[in-house]
Amino acid sequence: MTTIRRFAVATLALLALMSVGAGYAADDAAYVPTVLVTGANRGIGLELAREYAARGWAVIGTARKPAEAKELKALAAASSGKVVVEALDVMDLASIDALAKKYEGKPVDILFNNAGVTGGGENQQFAKNMQWDLFDVVFRTNVVGPLKMAEAFLPNLVAGQQKKISNVSSSQGSIGTTKTGTLYIYRSSKAALNMVMKNLANQMKSKSISVALIDPGPVDTDMMKMLPKKMLRPVATAGADLIRITDQLTLENSGTYWTFDGTVLPW
Amino acid sequence: MADPDNRPGRRKFLKDAAVLATLGPLMERLSAQEAPAAPPATSSASRAVSVLITGANRGIGLEFARRYAARGYRVLATCRSPAAAPELKVLAEKFPLVTLHTLDVVDHAGIDALAQSLADQPIDILLNNAGIGGGAENQLFTKLNYDSFGEVMAVNAVGPIKVCEAFLKHVQAGNQKKMITVSSSQGSIGSVDAPRLYWYRSSKAAVNMLMANLALQLKGRGITIGLVTPGATDTDFMKGLPKRMLRPVADAVTDMLREIDRVDITRTGQFVDTTGERLPW
Numbered sequence: 159m160t161t162i163r164r165f166a167v168a169t170l171a172l173l174a175l176m177s178v179g180a181g182y183a184a185d186d187a188a189y190v191p192t193v194l195v196t197g198a199n200r201g202i203g204l205e206l207a208r209e210y211a212a213r214g215w216a217v218i219g220t221a222r223k224p225a226e227a228k229e230l231k232a233l234a235a236a237s238s239g240k241v242v243v244e245a246l247d248v249m250d251l252a253s254i255d256a257l258a259k260k261y262e263g264k265p266v267d268i269l270f271n272n273a274g275v276t277g278g279g280e281n282q283q284f285a286k287n288m289q290w291d292l293f294d295v296v297f298r299t300n301v302v303g304p305l306k307m308a309e310a311f312l313p314n315l316v317a318g319q320q321k322k323i324s325n326v327s328s329s330q331g332s333i334g335t336t337k338t339g340t341l342y343i344y345r346s347s348k349a350a351l352n353m354v355m356k357n358l359a360n361q362m363k364s365k366s367i368s369v370a371l372i373d374p375g376p377v378d379t380d381m382m383k384m385l386p387k388k389m390l391r392p393v394a395t396a397g398a399d400l401i402r403i404t405d406q407l408t409l410e411n412s413g414t415y416w417t418f419d420g421t422v423l424p425w
Numbered sequence: 426m427a428d429p430d431n432r433p434g435r436r437k438f439l440k441d442a443a444v445l446a447t448l449g450p451l452m453e454r455l456s457a458q459e460a461p462a463a464p465p466a467t468s469s470a471s472r473a474v475s476v477l478i479t480g481a482n483r484g485i486g487l488e489f490a491r492r493y494a495a496r497g498y499r500v501l502a503t504c505r506s507p508a509a510a511p512e513l514k515v516l517a518e519k520f521p522l523v524t525l526h527t528l529d530v531v532d533h534a535g536i537d538a539l540a541q542s543l544a545d546q547p548i549d550i551l552l553n554n555a556g557i558g559g560g561a562e563n564q565l566f567t568k569l570n571y572d573s574f575g576e577v578m579a580v581n582a583v584g585p586i587k588v589c590e591a592f593l594k595h596v597q598a599g600n601q602k603k604m605i606t607v608s609s610s611q612g613s614i615g616s617v618d619a620p621r622l623y624w625y626r627s628s629k630a631a632v633n634m635l636m637a638n639l640a641l642q643l644k645g646r647g648i649t650i651g652l653v654t655p656g657a658t659d660t661d662f663m664k665g666l667p668k669r670m671l672r673p674v675a676d677a678v679t680d681m682l683r684e685i686d687r688v689d690i691t692r693t694g695q696f697v698d699t700t701g702e703r704l705p706w
Binding site for chain 2: 357
């Protein structure tokens with residue numbers, strides 16, 4: 159790398175940092191940030207789409223079956239074109255590439271890797287009922303999908319101003335705080351997600367892209383419907399927490415694994 | 426894989442039961458149902474200590490087999506292709522207590538079949554050694570080879586937990602009751618520095634999680650789970666690296682043997698380095 163190029167990179171990085179510090183609105187009133195949310199048809203993903211839309215952002219909300227994503231479509235219909243719905247299955251790598259191709263040259267400020275599956279607690283009981291085929295589905299959705307999204311949309315993130323990848327992880331992925339022998343497949347997928355995203359955080363520093371891993375806590379969504387309501391946090395609260403932590407994500411704290419209240423979780 | 430529990434109605438029920446997240450108390454109760462088993466009928470005191478090793482045909486696995494054989498242990502040395510394992514054959518000729526068995530840890534039916542064929546044999550130490558690196562060139566972000574992810578996970582994470590499940594009764598019937606997995610310091614999320622080996626590292630983080638869970642589940646049965654690490658070792662696995670960066674296989678195995686000897690139920694589920702110090706998860 160020539161000195162000039164090195165200088166140029168350093169200058170761009172500095173400018174990016176300054177723009178974060180100053181706030182986008184003040185710098186460039188016309189700039190509308192874009193967030194790409196996977197699994198935006200329900201639960202936390204839908205809430206993220208709503209809250210970013212309410213901020214006036216452009217939202218690309220993906221769903222496996224857009225035809226069935228009634229709330230997301232309603233949000234899009236009422237958004238004057240700011241919210242768009244795209245078909246995407248994070249397990250289908252070709253569909254990720256196709257979507258990235260469609261958005262080629264368009265900046266994405268935040269990639270919100272929200273789509274995820276648990277596999278069902280009943281299906282992952284060691285020596286009782288371990289559905290071995292489930293590893294493939296859960297890992298492809300929870301680990302490979304998010305990483306592939308980051309890879310496919312890397313040029314878009316580089317072109318964006320905020321340059322953030324926010325991953326919905328889970329406290330269940332914390333090996334250090336595991337208390338019971340349960341959810342083997344789901345937990346190991348989240349530990350694996352944490353590992354790939356920690357690597358990515360380190361690798362992306364030179365591109366000024368920061369990466370977060372956030373545990374939303376137990377949230378009142380379809381995923382958790384077997385739990386008593388009183389144990390669950392409202393989805394709006396969880397969405398606001400995820401967005402607040404993503405707002406506070408910087409290159410300096412990139413690669414951190416947070417819970418919804420901002421506490422750092424042990425790996 | 427066909428499964429009687431895979432009926433649509435049951436699947437729906439199971440999906441509905443997909444409860445998760447920080448449901449600590451509920452999960453504690455679920456776990457508590459797993460009542461600690463009574464101490465097993467101990468096998469004959471004169472029986473040789475037995476160890477089953479996966480991937481015993483070369484590198485670290487072969488050295489484990491040699492060292493345990495030299496101790497007079499019964500060594501169930503498994504590998505994908507015993508016919509293509511000349512060193513193991515030599516070992517088995519020298520030590521009558523060494524036997525060779527075909528096992529590919531991605532072949533679950535094969536794992537079950539071997540467990541069935543050894544049904545009457547207690548295993549004191551189950552040693553999950555088989556592993557693959559996946560090729561560093563396949564794991565460079567922006568050039569990720571997604572086909573290699575599934576293979577690395579199947580061998581390094583799913584294989585070991587499947588082997589533990591298939592041989593649970595054998596280990597339960599043994600005296601030492603140890604299930605040991607050769608992990609890697611590369612699986613320590615807290616120690617990640619330079620980004621590399623995305624697949625390999627995540628497979629080792631995943632197996633660490635699986636074994637940490639297993640340690641909690643099996644503690645009540647007196648089964649000890651160990652996660653040992655060899656350090657950078659001079660094997661085929663690491664042949665891309667300069668020799669001076671690598672430790673001799675014998676040294677790596679000496680360190681891990683010491684940790685395997687030392688680990689007991691009070692240390693179950695710990696992830697240790699070559700000196701026995703705990704590694705960050």
